[in-house]
Amino acid sequence: MRDTKSSDAYDVVIIGAGPAGTSLALALAPTDRKVLIVEQARFPRFHIGESLTGQCAETLESYGLGKYMAETAYPVKRGVTVHGQKESAKFWVPVQRRGTDGEPFQRTTWQVRRKEFDLKLLESAIERGAEFTQASADNILGSAFKPSGIKITDRDGRHRNIHSKIIADASGQSQFLGRQNVLGPMGDAGYDKQIAIFAHVAGAQLDEVPHQGNTHIFYGKTFHWSWLIPQDEVTDSLGVVIPVDVYKSSGLSKEAFFRKAIHDINPELTRRTQSIDIVSPVRSISNYSYRYPNPAGHGFICTGDSHGFLDPIFSFGVTIALKEGEIAAREVEAYLQADGEYDFDSYRLKIRQAREVVQLIIDTFWQYPLAFLRLAHFSHQADIAELFYGRFYEDTTLELEAVKLMRELLGREASP
Numbered sequence: 001m002r003d004t005k006s007s008d009a010y011d012v013v014i015i016g017a018g019p020a021g022t023s024l025a026l027a028l029a030p031t032d033r034k035v036l037i038v039e040q041a042r043f044p045r046f047h048i049g050e051s052l053t054g055q056c057a058e059t060l061e062s063y064g065l066g067k068y069m070a071e072t073a074y075p076v077k078r079g080v081t082v083h084g085q086k087e088s089a090k091f092w093v094p095v096q097r098r099g100t101d102g103e104p105f106q107r108t109t110w111q112v113r114r115k116e117f118d119l120k121l122l123e124s125a126i127e128r129g130a131e132f133t134q135a136s137a138d139n140i141l142g143s144a145f146k147p148s149g150i151k152i153t154d155r156d157g158r159h160r161n162i163h164s165k166i167i168a169d170a171s172g173q174s175q176f177l178g179r180q181n182v183l184g185p186m187g188d189a190g191y192d193k194q195i196a197i198f199a200h201v202a203g204a205q206l207d208e209v210p211h212q213g214n215t216h217i218f219y220g221k222t223f224h225w226s227w228l229i230p231q232d233e234v235t236d237s238l239g240v241v242i243p244v245d246v247y248k249s250s251g252l253s254k255e256a257f258f259r260k261a262i263h264d265i266n267p268e269l270t271r272r273t274q275s276i277d278i279v280s281p282v283r284s285i286s287n288y289s290y291r292y293p294n295p296a297g298h299g300f301i302c303t304g305d306s307h308g309f310l311d312p313i314f315s316f317g318v319t320i321a322l323k324e325g326e327i328a329a330r331e332v333e334a335y336l337q338a339d340g341e342y343d344f345d346s347y348r349l350k351i352r353q354a355r356e357v358v359q360l361i362i363d364t365f366w367q368y369p370l371a372f373l374r375l376a377h378f379s380h381q382a383d384i385a386e387l388f389y390g391r392f393y394e395d396t397t398l399e400l401e402a403v404k405l406m407r408e409l410l411g412r413e414a415s416p
Contacts, residue, residue: 001043003154004126005133007239012034012332013150015137015177015281017043017122017384020304021170023073024332025125025326026063035130036138036162038152039382045120047114047163047283050229051077051215051315054095055390057109068120075213075230080314080388082376083268084369090378093138102362104382110320111230116285135160137176140167143233144182147299150196157263165340166299166332167222169306177300178292183207183307184214189289189359191311196238196287197258200280204228205272215315216399218266222366226265227315228272235279241313242264242329244286255282287312295351296331296344303328308355309406311362319390320358324351327393357403358412361387364406373408375402 012028013072014021017039020169025035052060060069079094079332088370135152142148146330149163171175177183206212216228224246228235250257255278263270283310291308293413295301327350335342365372376384383402398414407414 001122001134003129003133003202007130009032009132009163010034010159011165011336012168013038013162013166013308014168014170014305015169015189016170016172016306017041017132017152018047018170018172018304018321019121020120020306020321020325021168022118022121022125022171023059023063023322024129024328025130025325026121027326027329028332029125029130030130031329032129032220032337035166037122037125037132038135038162039122039131039149040134040136042134044115045055046283048196048237048239049117049312049315049317050112050113050114050231051080051227051318052108053147053316053319053320053388053390054097054107054108056322057107057368059097059326062089062326063124065124066159069110072116073232074112074117075232075307076210077109077111077213077215078106078211080209080215080217083216083266084373085220085266089369089373091373092213093385093388095377095389096382097389097391098386104385108274109242111215113231123218126341137171138175140180140182142299145298146179147180147182166301166335168328168332169300169302170304170321171384172305173309175306176294177302177306180358182297182300183292183296185288185294189291189310190306191223191289193244194241194287194311195249195284196241197254197261197282197284198237199258199278199282200231200235201238201273201276202234202236203352204238206230210225216272217313218269219313219369220265220381223311226262228269229315238262238273238276241287254284258282269296288365291355296347298340301332301335301344302346308352310355310358311366313362313365314388316358316390316392320354320392322392323354323390326358330384350383350384350393353398357387357392357397360403360412362407363410368409375405380405
């Protein structure tokens with residue numbers, strides 16, 4: 001990716017060129033603000049998190065990328081099947097939400113190859129006016145109470161100070177501003193430290209046409225689960241997630257543990273993968289939950305995983321990244337128009353609501369799997385589909401009956 005940085009002063013510096021950062025840049029494009037994206041990795045780069053929700057599709061279409069998505073050979077996703085240990089514990093959630101008339105309607109979305117997808121988002125952001133530099137973000141300028149830019153080291157090892165009116169942290173689990181003590185103390189979001197071990201495979205058994213592009217999630221014991229996500233006509237993304245202590249105590253290599261886990265976690269997973277060939281390196285990444293108390297303030301705003309990360313079982317990560325980037329752009333513009341006299345209260349409320357709703361879904365699923373099965377498969381199918389669609393940020397989300405029932409089940413009140 002060609003370096004296009006032309007200055008050392010910007011309205012907005014975005015740290016990270018993943019979906020959170022590029023969504024923010026794309027949403028800012030109509031404002032003609034001077035925007036710089038800083039990314040350490042060389043693009044294109046490998047990444048997991050390949051399954052998009054219906055909300056992702058809407059956001060991409062709002063950025064004018066619907067034609068690209070439709071014409072690229074990405075598998076079409078119509079929904080997700082969640083497989084329990086028994087056939088009776090299986091449920092299906094279509095890509096579906098309610099329209100303005102209150103009636104549910106279904107649509108499709110996509111499974112993406114992140115090397116291609118992330119690169120397309122970055123190229124689109126640059127085409128629409130954002131500048132780009134491949135560099136590491138080293139430290140903030142100013143103070144943790146009033147950051148005024150960042151210090152970077154470019155690909156040639158040169159150090160630069162980049163001044164900006166606001167820093168947008170989209171650095172994901174690198175947590176740039178969190179590690180600079182800007183966001184307050186990091187807290188645990190309540191999940192065991194986990195490890196994901198994954199690879200691309202060929203020969204997995206998918207569903208029949210037209211459902212061959214759907215996501216499959218398989219679960220076993222608490223915090224033991226697996227994903228199967230189509231990537232193209234031949235290969236699929238297959239991963240297992242387990243508590244890191246389980247992996248460490250096994251004494252096995254990554255590949256040996258991966259092969260063993262896909263036969264141990266869930267019988268349906270075993271059935272669907274009995275004839276697979278592993279066609280990529282077996283990789284791993286640590287998943288640990290965390291959250292910071294303050295995602296925005298004077299001179300900074302955070303989007304996506306940079307200020308919090310939860311159990312990724314239902315593939316909500318790209319949804320959160322794209323949607324928070326879109327919302328953050330409006331907040332950044334309001335902040336700049338107010339010459340920094342802006343409190344970000346509305347942003348904090350929206351972000352807190354969305355994260356709490358996602359945590360409700362995950363906690364109910366793991367703590368009360370039979371109750372969640374009843375909600376998803378029998379009593380509140382449309383509500384659960386709305387949530388799996390990615391509708392976390394709307395004012396109406398908290399009024400969903402399924403959300404109220406999950407709160408009651410877990411003994412939680414809505415945040416003020």
